[in-house]
Amino acid sequence: MQISAIFSVLTVVGAVAAAPTGTGCDVCPGPTVKYIVQSGDTLTRIADALESGICDIAMLSNLADPNSIGLNQTLLVPTSLCEPDNTSCLTKPGTAQCVQKAPSTWTVQEGQTFFIIASKLGLDVKALEAANPNVKADDIAIGQVLQVPVCK
Template sequence: MRSLRQYRLFVTLLVLPVLAIVLIVVLVMALTGGGEEESTAGATPTATPTAVAGGLPSTPSAIGVTPVAPPITVAPTQPPVPEPTPPATPTPTEPPVPTPTPTPEGPIEYAVQEGDTLFSIASAYGVSVADVVDFNDLPDENFIFVGQVLEIPTDPAQVIERRESRPVATTAVVVPSDGLNVRSAPSTETGEIQYVAPGGSELALTGVIEVIDGIEWREVDDGNWVQAQYLEIGVRAAPTAAPAETAAPQPTPAPAATQAPAGETVRATVVPTAGLNVRVSADPNASVAYVAPGASEVELTGETQIVNGVTWWRLTDGNWVQGQFLKFG
C-alpha cells in the first residue's frame, strides 16, 4: 500500500510540469499565428516573381511563414522499482509431546466368595492359576477360604517384580575364627547378644535384609540378626567327622582350692583365668557343654561325685565341673 501511494505521488509531480509546458507552447503558437494572419490580410495578395539568370523564376523575397516550435520530447517515466518483500520468517514448530504409555493398573484385591475356586477367579481376571498362587505365596493351590483377600496381578511384570523382591532363604558360614555375635535386632546398640556363632559354623538365613547406618544385616532363621560382612553367604560348612574338642585345656589344679560342704546349694568362683570346661557328665572325657569364663561365678547344687580321685560338682543347670578348679566362699 505504501509503495502504491509513493508511485501515485511520483506520477503527479512528473505530469504537472509537462502539462504546464504544453499549455505555454499552445498559448505562444496561438498568439504568433494570429499576428501573421492579420499582416497577410493587409498585404498585396499576389507576388510578382523576378526573373534571374538562367531563366528560372526566383523565389519570392517575402513569403509569410509561420514558425513552428520543435516538438518537446518528454523523457519516458521510469516506473518505480517495487521494494522487495522481506522473506517470511518461518514460525518454529514445536515437536509434538509424546503421549506417555499408561501404566497398567496395580494388583486388584479380591475377597474370596462362597463357591469360588482359584481356577474360577483366575479365569475371571484372565490370569493363570500359577500366577495367582505365586503372587500371593499360597502354600496350597487347592485351599482358599471365604473372606480371604487375594491380590490379582494385572500385568506379567508385576508377577516378576513380586517374585524377585521376595526373600530367598540361603545359608552362610561364619568367617571370623573367634565367632560372630548373634543379636536380637539389627543394631549393635539396641540388639542384645543372644549367643556367639562359632567360627566356621553354618547359619540358616531367611533372606530378609536390613541396612542400618550403611551396615547390612541378615536375619537368621531363629529370628536373630548378624552382620553380613562377617559371613560367606550362599555356601555351606564343609561336613566333618566328630570335631575334636576345642574347649579350653585342663588347667593345673589350684593348690589352695577350698572345699565346700556337700548337700548344700552354694556358689563358687572359677579359678583358672582361661576358663573352666563345663561337661555334660562327671567324666573328663564327656562332651563340653560350654566354657565358664575365668573369675565367673557358678551355682552348685551340692551334689558331688568322685571319679578317679577327682571330685566333680553338679551345677544347677545339670552339668558338671571339677571342684579342684573352684574357689568356694
C-alpha cells in the first residue's frame, strides 16, 4: 500500500515537472470531464469554457462530425489544455460567393453557426452574412431561417 502511495506522489510530481514552461498553465492537462450538451451549446463554447480544444473534444468523444453535436449528448472533455487543438478536425471554410444549385434558404439546426452553415454550403462566411444583413452572426437561433446567396 505504501508503494502505491509513493508511486502516486511520483506520478503527480512527474506530471508537474513535465509541464511546459511559459504557457501560463500550472499543470497540463487537467482532468477529463463528462459534459452534457445544453441548448445553444457549440463545441467552440464548450471548449472555451473548459479551456479545451474543439478537436480535442471531438477526438476524445469519437465525434464523426465536430460541427454537429446534439442536445443532451454526453461529451468527454479534456480540460485546462496548454495547447488546445481547434483546427485539425474542422472543414475549411468555403470561398464561393454564391451557391449554384441549393435552396435559397437554410433553417438553423442545433449547434450550427454561420461558419458551420457556410462551410456546409461551400460559401465564404462573409457572403452568407451579406445575404442576411439584419442577422447578427453570433446570435442565431434554432429554427431561424437564413437567406442563402444563389448564383444567377
